[in-house]
Amino acid sequence: MNQNHRNVKIMEILKQINDNSMIMEQDIEESEVVIYQLIKDEDYARGLDIKTFMGPSYAVFMNSPYVTDKGLRFIDSMKPLRMNKKNQMEQKRVFLERVENKDEDLNISNYRVDSDDYLGIVKLAIEEELVLGICIKYASNKGIVIHSNAHLSSKGIEYLDNPDLVETESKVNVAPSQVINIYGGDQRGAGFGMNATINNNFDNSLEELGAFISRLSENEQKEANEILDAIKNGDIKPGMLSRFSTFLESHPNLVAYTGKAIVWALTKL
Numbered sequence: 001m002n003q004n005h006r007n008v009k010i011m012e013i014l015k016q017i018n019d020n021s022m023i024m025e026q027d028i029e030e031s032e033v034v035i036y037q038l039i040k041d042e043d044y045a046r047g048l049d050i051k052t053f054m055g056p057s058y059a060v061f062m063n064s065p066y067v068t069d070k071g072l073r074f075i076d077s078m079k080p081l082r083m084n085k086k087n088q089m090e091q092k093r094v095f096l097e098r099v100e101n102k103d104e105d106l107n108i109s110n111y112r113v114d115s116d117d118y119l120g121i122v123k124l125a126i127e128e129e130l131v132l133g134i135c136i137k138y139a140s141n142k143g144i145v146i147h148s149n150a151h152l153s154s155k156g157i158e159y160l161d162n163p164d165l166v167e168t169e170s171k172v173n174v175a176p177s178q179v180i181n182i183y184g185g186d187q188r189g190a191g192f193g194m195n196a197t198i199n200n201n202f203d204n205s206l207e208e209l210g211a212f213i214s215r216l217s218e219n220e221q222k223e224a225n226e227i228l229d230a231i232k233n234g235d236i237k238p239g240m241l242s243r244f245s246t247f248l249e250s251h252p253n254l255v256a257y258t259g260k261a262i263v264w265a266l267t268k269l
Contacts, residue, residue: 004111009035010044011078017045017065018075024062033058044071080114089163092121092130096160099131099150106134107145119143127252130156132220135249146246202264206232209257216251223247224254231261 013035016022028036028050039045047065052058067075081087094110095118109118122145125131133150136143152160206228213224227244230236241248241258248255 005105005108006035006038007078007111008108010039011075013039014044014067014071014075017062018067018072022062022065026060028058028060030056030058032060036060039071042070042074043068044074078112080117081112083114083117083120088121088124091117092125093160093163095121095125096130096152096156099134099156100152100160102150106147106150115143119145125156126250128155129153129251129253130159132217132250135246202261202267205257205261205264209254209261212254212257220247220251224251227254227258228261231258231265234265236262236265 009032013022033050036048036050040048040050045065045067047063049061049063050058051061081091083091091110091113095106098106098110106122109115110121113121119136122134123136126134126136130153131150132153134145134147137146138144209228209231213221213228216224223244224247227241230240248258
């Protein structure tokens with residue numbers, strides 16, 4: 001458990017004590033012993049007693065517990081950051097550093113960042129293609145960060161060294177988020193994205209898609225080239241992209257190039 005996660009846990013316990021919602025006697029994990037001991041050592045709260053039993057097993061007992069003034073100041077210091085532009089850039093950098101350091105708990109928000117704001121930061125990093133191998137899944141209106149072999153792209157590495165330059169480039173180059181649904185019927189003249197310009201050139205769209213794929217990692221190119229081959233071969237039908245859904249979610253610009261190529265492929269059917 002890193003320092004940020006430890007501080008979040010301390011804050012949660014202090015809030016429960018302050019709200020009188022803490023269970024007076026409860027078993028705790030060995031990893032939690034450190035947290036409760038820190039609360040005692042730092043004098044954030046009083047009336048806590050940690051017991052060790054055979055096994056070993058651990059428990060914490062409360063005897064008229066209360067949060068000290070120091071503990072209240074700690075809670076106040078943990079209030080979520082206001083996500084203005086400056087803080088958003090800084091927290092995006094923090095997120096990229098977590099990816100670079102192979103943090104296994106990327107579903108846990110950055111320190112002092114609200115969960116919704118954190119998902120917004122992750123989504124932005126994905127859309128700007130600063131990170132690869134990461135996507136956001138939603139269930140019951142709650143977002144979950146899914147990651148497998150998460151790593152920085154070359155652009156993400158550049159961002160850590162020169163964020164202002166990459167921010168400027170991203171405003172110009174980033175493709176808007178899109179949802180592509182392929183149904184039967186005449187798709188000629190259709191466009192994808194916002195402010196779409198229709199240039200009926202199938203060969204150019206394939207070249208653009210191929211050029212983008214060439215900038216991906218070797219493993220990612222294999223999967224992306226399957227999409228490219230399907231379009232070239234005219235194998236376009238409902239559900240053709242379903243098995244690539246997770247891959248596409250983590251590469252929004254690939255969605256844009258794929259969508260454009262599919263539109264022009266449909267005009268040739």
